[in-house]
Amino acid sequence: MTVLSEFSLIxxxxEQLSTQRDDVLLGIGDDCALLQCPAQHxxxxxxxxxxxxxxxxADVDPEHLGYKSLAVxxxxxxxxxxxxxxxxxxxxLPEVxxxxxxxxxxxxxKLAKKQNIQLVGGDTTRGPLTISIQVHGFVPAEKALRRSGAQVGDMIYVTGTLGDAGAALQLQLQKWNNVALNxxxxxxxRQRLEQPTPRLEIGQELAGLASAAIDISDGLLADLGHILDKSGVGARLDLAKLPLSLAMSKVDRKTAERFALQSGDDYELCFTVPPQYFSExxxxxxDQCTLIGTITDDQGIYFIDDNDALIALKGTGYDHFPV
Ligand SMILES: [Mg+2]
Structure with missing residues (x-):
């Protein structure tokens, strides 16, 4: 196949991705796209x-892969x-x-249409299968949700449920199984792993309300840890409040908690809310999020267990901590 026909084929x-947005002055087909950002954004x-x-x-359904490449x-x-x-x-691509x-x-x-995001440029080359996607969005400058805004006394929330994608990955790698799961x-x-839901609607609504936010790609502890580092604060989490899916609530609680705290790929949001916005x-x-803890002036992350005792996080695990 000639280079030209491969290009035409790709x-x-x-083409189905180039639905027109009004703010695309010039889309695919020139040296650059020309894009218009709204005033004050x-x-x-x-x-x-x-x-x-x-x-x-390698054997993932290509439709799920296309979806996930944009979802992240x-x-x-x-x-x-x-x-x-x-x-x-x-x-x-290794081949066409x-x-x-x-x-x-x-x-x-499918996802691009749903979220009204337009493909405005691309490049294809031959080699080991690799997908790079750069996304662009806009937000009023003063409302953007940074990692650095959490303050002592803020509440910590997460959207959706945690640990589903991590459990699916371990099931697929055959490193873990549980008889309770049908x-x-x-x-x-598996659907949670392969087709995560980016929490765009709530993310935009939180702009101006939340003091800090991050998406959970590497696990709650790691990603909340980024908020704590950037904000110079600590956190106490109530383990009993970690939100679990129906499936993961069938697994013994300690195992489910471990997935919820440590496994990635859920693409839920973790955000902090200052006291004046709690009730709002x-x-x-x-229905979309769960209160899991508070921002403190502790160093690092502590947990409150079933007996209201404090547990300190150590490395990637956690140990009982005398209080
Ligand atoms: Mg991220």
Missing amino acids: QHYF VIAVSIDTLVENIHFF GLSDLAAMGAQPAWFTLALT NENWLKGFSQGLA VEDKSYL IEQRFK
Whole structure:
């Protein structure tokens, strides 16, 4: 196959992604795209690269992969309180496989349409399967949700449920199993791993209310840890309040908690709320998020266990701490 026909073929599959937004003055087809950012807003930008056998299994459904490649970027926009606008795609392919391209572009298009984000540029090259997506969104500058704004006395919330994607990954690697999980539970967990929901709506609504936010890509402890580091504060978490899915609530509590605290890929948001907005958050977002703890002037993270005792986090595990 000649280079030109390969290019036309790839272009054909990605045409469905170029639905027109009014703020795209010039889209694909010139040296650069020309994009218009609304007045009083700043552009939020983030890039992620997914490499076969490192970030995804070689046999993953290409439609799910297309969806997830964009979802992880959208999750970063959600964590800033930004509204999605445009993305660029760099695709490295070992070969031009029409079935793969069709599935991948369909998965990508499904989420792009839903979130009104337009593909405005791309590049393709030959090599080991690698997907890079850069997302662009916008947010009023003073409302952007940074990691650095948490203050002592703020409440800590997370959206959705935690630990599902991590459990699915361990199931797939055959490193963990649990007899309590039936076929439907396992398929639910796998869907959470392969097609996470970026929390864009709540992210945008939290802009101006939350004092800090991050998306949970590496696990609650690691990602909350970034907020604590950037904000110069500590945290106390109530283990009993960690939100679990129906599937993970069938697993023994300690194991489920470990997944919820330490495993990544859930793409939920963790955010902190100052006292003056507690009641507003509780009223408006009661069904979408869970209060799991408070920001303190402790060093690092402590847990409150079932007996109201404090437990200190040590390394990647946690030990009972005498109080
Ligand atoms: Mg992130």
